[in-house]
Amino acid sequence: MSEDLVHNRIAVLRADRKVSRRQLADALGVHYQTVGYLERGEYSPSLVLALRIARFFDVPVESVFSLEDFPPLS
Template sequence: MSEPVDRVYNRIATLRADRGVTRRELAEALAVHYQTVGYLERGEYSPSLHLALQIARYFDVPLEFVFSLDPFTPLGSEGR
């Protein structure tokens, strides 16, 4: 049996950059402190299910596009 996974990988910073959204703008939309967004992006904090769903809704993408238990491959390289 594999060991438990306690890291949640995410694409928040990539999505923010692609859409021109600042940490403060995202934080305000989610009703969290802007530093929380930074902690999430760096993997220092794992979001609650509710917050994860809010983030996916904000970017209008499926939850699994934003969060994963496995490291993401860079966007655009999936089909190579």
């Protein structure tokens, strides 16, 4: 199952932009717990949701989601 894991940087982007889970969820039209599930890797987003998240942060979708672990930012 680990090969199906989608890694993401949602929490990093939220912290950088000072956006709460609830604020992001409201902007995306999803329940705030969904954002937590996404951040913890417990839920893989649909393509539409992934694109909406990337658009919210104004970054390419590949900057938010990856099939491989992201390298450290520092």
